[in-house]
Amino acid sequence: MAYQQNGDGFQRKMYQGNWKCSKCSKDITELPFDPDPARLDQLQCRDCHRERRTFSRGSRY
Ligand SMILES: [Zn+2]
Numbered sequence: 001m002a003y004q005q006n007g008d009g010f011q012r013k014m015y016q017g018n019w020k021c022s023k024c025s026k027d028i029t030e031l032p033f034d035p036d037p038a039r040l041d042q043l044q045c046r047d048c049h050r051e052r053r054t055f056s057r058g059s060r061y
Helices: 037-042 046-058
Strands: 015-020 027-031
Touching: none
Parallel strands: none
Antiparallel strands: 015 027
């Protein structure tokens, strides 16, 4: 296991890869989580992800 720890504070780990957003077909080169191989065709880029969250919260209006 290669685990690196930086002395100065918290650094978010990003996973590098070569994926595609299922919604807008944009290239995804890094993700804040390790993508599930079984769900690679459901991956969404950061923009689409955020949009989805905003939508569900906005329904209260
Ligand atoms: Zn997208």
